[in-house]
Amino acid sequence: MxxxxxxxxxxxxxxxxxxxxxxxxxxxxxxxxxxxxxxxxxxxxxxxxxxxxxxxxxxxxxxxxxxxxxxxxxxxxxxxxxxxxxxxxxxxxxxxxxxxxxxxxxxxxxxxxxxxxxxxxxxxxxxxxxxxxxxxxxxxxxxxxxxxxxxxxxxxxxxxxxxxxxxxxxxxxxxxxxxxxxxQPRRDWLGERVLISAGPTREPIDPVRFFSNGSSGKMGYAMAEAAAVRGAEVVLVSGPTHLECPQGVTRVSVVTAHEMLQALTARFDWATTLIMTAAVGDFRAKESHSHKMKKDQWNGEALAVERTPDILLALSALRTNQRMIGFAAETDDLIEHGQTKLQNKQLNMLIVNQVGGEQSAFGNDSNEVIVLTPNSSPCPIQRMPKRELADVLLDHMNNLSGSPRPQPPVSHPIS
Ligand SMILES: Cc1cc2nc3c(=O)[nH]c(=O)nc-3n(C[C@H](O)[C@H](O)[C@H](O)COP(=O)(O)O)c2cc1C
Structure with a gap:
């Protein structure tokens, strides 16, 4: 504060x-x-x-x-x-x-x-x-x-x-x-174009059932609001949540990991910073049924699943000079797993938070995280409301060495 x-x-x-x-x-x-x-x-x-x-x-x-x-x-x-x-x-x-x-x-x-x-x-x-x-x-x-x-x-x-x-x-x-x-609103993100993903994704099994996770989207929405208040143009690509779109933010609603990838890919070129807070599902049913499966149609056989697209990896391949920030939800060995992800996905920053247990990041109004960057030691940030944390994380992003500066405005529509 x-x-x-x-x-x-x-x-x-x-x-x-x-x-x-x-x-x-x-x-x-x-x-x-x-x-x-x-x-x-x-x-x-x-x-x-x-x-x-x-x-x-x-x-x-x-x-x-x-x-x-x-x-x-x-x-x-x-x-x-x-x-x-x-x-x-x-x-x-x-x-x-x-x-x-x-x-x-x-x-x-x-x-x-x-x-x-x-x-x-x-x-x-x-x-x-x-x-x-x-x-x-x-x-x-x-x-x-x-x-x-x-x-x-x-x-x-x-x-x-x-x-x-x-x-x-x-x-x-x-x-x-x-x-x-x-x-005294800080306008230190003026000129930045920020693409943020938030919430869970849903992978349908049939018209009423789906694979998903407990992400509420609160962290991503808080990041979007903070960046907009501080002057950035913000597009928020959101999986299904019950949250209101923050003022001054353009929201694009998606459901599946594939839709999220498409929505982000279409706007990636426009962005100066990508912040991936979404909890993208890793698996989807190989076959999604067009009619509701009846209980008695299922004899106990395993549901065949396949991997969903790796969004960060896909966007890395299209990268020009965007800052890429990831969030990782881990249940254990937070720093070790986070460092591996930071390196594999060539991120400028990875924010690791704990999921599972009473203090889980999912659904909570507050969060505590560890900030990982390639050339410095892990930086723990104490528990605080997500909206406040969003400002602290934007401050950390400001300090990234070699952060790209805002590019000249582009003309293509973004929403
Ligand atoms: C012990 C007690 C605690 C109360 N706490 C609250 C409260 O936290 N929030 C609330 O909306 N109303 C609360 N109320 C009801 C309000 O005091 C009541 O609606 C009152 O008309 C509010 O008037 P005001 O809005 O003009 O201050 C409480 C009432 C009592 C008796």
Whole structure:
């Protein structure tokens, strides 16, 4: 996380706190913001004041907290705050406030301010897992996202109810990194054309059955979003996932390894960097049935399989001066297996992650990896949210010796 003392010097942040059990975590966020030099004005909903007192925020921010539209001097303070703000951060954001923001309701200070905002809005939902996955809540989050708000997704973990699920407020680090990105987006990938593969592939056995794997696509989507935020043109070739396409990214959807190879080959010449995060299936059924196989048609004979195309190897043969980055999912001997792959496929970088077990990279919101490059020793990167990790990995790619520089724009269509 960017940690320099004055990184947010002179920045005016409106921190809006709502009535979630995670309201106390806003204290930590406020402290980090002020430590980094931001001038923070706190706004609280009435429900939030039931969880944490305004006094705490007043002492830590050094300014009065605005809670009530109708109390105190009627000086239209809610309007002047938003006129001056560089960013408004709603953390934690309840399901109730998320709905109000999406619908434009203005029956409290927060809602009224949000309608007069001229600066970026960052929303950090925190709620029970079932609330977060409710279609209404998801629809509100998407509406706000489509209007340009940044949603910092809640994380998986143990919730206040004692249940496990996705609903925990994102970490302070993730929230602060997002605020930094929103305020001062790094554009160090401007001019790069990045081709990213993500997700699993599916190899049909018959119209309803297939070979696949547990890849969620989250790492590849995070890489795509990070590269786009940092200025790159990004094409994401994705196997079947449930993920939303990140803003500013062109997605090409594929199903099988062969389709993925075709989609990547068609765009490889355009790319300055290839990042292969996809978990491409290694095998497919030799024969795929056009009708659903009946149970009683199968007498226990082995299903004949064959290898799918080796995408990295195929693309290596077409390489001009693209940087080629691979990801490897291993269950054991991570470094040894990774070094072999790095060499065999002539990659500039290989990122190895562990699959299997509780800390498996598959499906998780966070990941820890080892970065392998041809001329330096393995570099372990500690566990962190995948979106944050994506930025760290892009930094590592910037440091690759002999990285090709962006080429002049090409004219052929890429999507
Ligand atoms: C103990 C307790 C914890 C709560 N935690 C949450 C929460 O984490 N997320 C949420 O969306 N609502 C939570 N609620 C419900 C909200 O407080 C309630 O919807 C309230 O109307 C939100 O108001 P606000 O959005 O104006 O702050 C909680 C309620 C209680 C009593």
């Amino acid at each position: 960017p940690g320099a003392h004055s990184q947010l010097a002179g920045k005016r942040v409106v921190l809006a706190v709502t009535g979630s059990i995670a309201a106390y975590k806003a204290i930590g966020i406020l402290r980090l913001l002020t430590q980094q030099g931001a001038c923070v004005q706190v706004v609280m909903t009435n429900s939030a004041t039931r969880f944490v007192t305004p006094l705490t925020f007043e002492v830590l921010s050094g300014s009065l907290v605005t809670c009530d539209l109708f109390s105190g001097r009627q000086d239209m303070k809610h309007l002047s705050l938003t006129e001056q703000a560089d960013v408004m951060l709603v953390a934690p954001c309840t399901a109730n406030t998320l709905a109000k923001l999406a619908l434009g309701l203005a029956d409290n200070v927060l809602g009224t301010m949000a309608l007069t905002l001229q600066c970026p809005l960052v929303i950090c939902p925190a709620m029970d897992g079932e609330m977060w996955s409710h279609p209404t809540v998801q629809a509100h989050a998407k509406t706000l996202q489509s209007r340009g708000a940044t949603i910092v997704e809640p994380e998986n973990g143990e919730l206040a109810s004692g249940q496990w699920g996705q609903g925990r407020l994102a970490t302070e680090e993730t929230i602060l990194t997002t605020v930094h990105n929103v305020l």
